[in-house]
Amino acid sequence: MDIKETLLIVDDEQNTLEGLKEIMTQEGYHVLTALSAEEGLKLLNNDGIDLVITDLMLPGMDGMEFARTVLRDYIGIQVIIITAFGTVKSAVESMKEGIYNYITKPVHIDELLVIAKKALDESRLRKDYIDLKSKVEAKYKFINIIGASGAMIKVFEKVLKVAKTNSTVILRGESGTGKELIARAIHEKSARADKPFMTIDCTSFPETLLESELFGYEKGAFTGAYKTKIGCFEAAEGGTIFLDEIGNISPDVQVRLLRVLQERIISRLGSTKPQKVDVRVIAATNTNLENAIKKGTFRKDLYYRLNVIPIILPQLKQRRSDISMLIDHFIKKYAAENDKNVKSCTPEVEKLFIYHDWPGNVRELENAIENAVVMCDESVIVVDDLPKYLVTKYEKSKFAGLQEDELDLSAQLELAEKRIIKSTLEKVDYNKTKAAELLSINLRTLHNKARKYNL
Ligand SMILES: Nc1ncnc2c1ncn2[C@@H]1O[C@H](COP(=O)(O)OP(=O)(O)OP(=O)(O)O)[C@@H](O)[C@H]1O
Ligand SMILES: [Mg+2]
Incomplete structure (x- = not known):
């Protein structure tokens, strides 16, 4: 059996309150009632309320203030306001503050039922996602990496698997998809976690500097090399090196990297002495390596060495x-x-x-x-x-693809407003002063609305 959803109805008129309670109970909801906002707040402290329906005019704390308090302190609970016709404007404004919707008096039961059901569906979705979020957090324990979608769970599973190994990983995905975040997570979940994690952005160094940054140099290796410097591979000993933006590195660096990946051996610039290193390599790129191979700018053998375990990060959309x-x-x-x-x-x-x-x-x-x-x-x-x-983009696409009666109330009101303004403007040959007069609104409001609706 379904667990009943709980409504809290707040109204200072005893008769209205009882009437609404009876109807909503018949509809299968569990209904709590309160004659004032203060009384309502006390009931909210007992868990389990899914939706609040409140009158706007209440003695003491008014409905608006009450709604704000609920939205602020009880995350996940939706609020619907019941309002007299004269206060519709402030109710419309209230939707901007997060109030789910409003109903004008006299209350039409059908309307109330539809709106209440929609609000509850949304709050259920929200609760489901809060549940899912905590389950995913408990299972994967990735601090600060957010995601519970199928696509991200696949990524998390792969991260946990590869973290246990020393295999080279390549992270691929568009800019901003979280490649660096995932590289760190692999390191943190690995046995190397207490050793260094070094990040090198390969595009931010000119070619020769990149080489010395990665492999270090001996004193006198080139003009200006006054003393020996160790490179990142040595500095990351025992840990992980993250080579970001690997798609654009020079042929020389590609050869040297290939050697590290094949033999785990480096040599500092200006030295002939090879040195063993124990470093796990994670690379990342948002360029198309396959195209770069075709163009001859990226070595195929390096590609295969890097592409041992690819992890592809999904676009946000x-x-x-x-x-x-x-x-x-x-x-x-x-x-x-x-x-x-x-x-x-x-x-x-x-x-x-x-x-x-x-x-x-x-x-x-x-x-x-x-x-x-x-x-x-x-x-x-x-x-x-x-x-x-x-x-701007949202305004343009907001109504796309939906039937008018599928839109929520505020969108339907906007459409109606647009239609009325458009036909009035047409009637007066786009003379905005006349149109404003006919509609009894001031000229500035008309200008703003005309701009908003692209009229
Ligand atoms: N799943 C996520 N959860 C939380 N924050 C994320 C997530 N993915 C990305 N971010 C955040 O987005 C920003 C970009 O992420 P990151 O630098 O890892 O992307 P990137 O793929 O390396 O991008 P680029 O290719 O441009 O370097 C960072 O501030 C990061 O913290
Ligand atoms: Mg990055």
């Missing part, structure tokens, strides 16, 4: 189900770093993030959230806090 988790993770991170009280984002922002294509992958998402946390003045990030380029 191939694992959209992880985006909510990443949002939470980065909000926490940047709120702490910037000493801000930001706790979450509105459902609209979350939706926007989930549908964006993220060409810069996790790094782009991370930057967008850092930016939003800094811009946000409240505890919840709203669309206005986001970088402009994200919003």
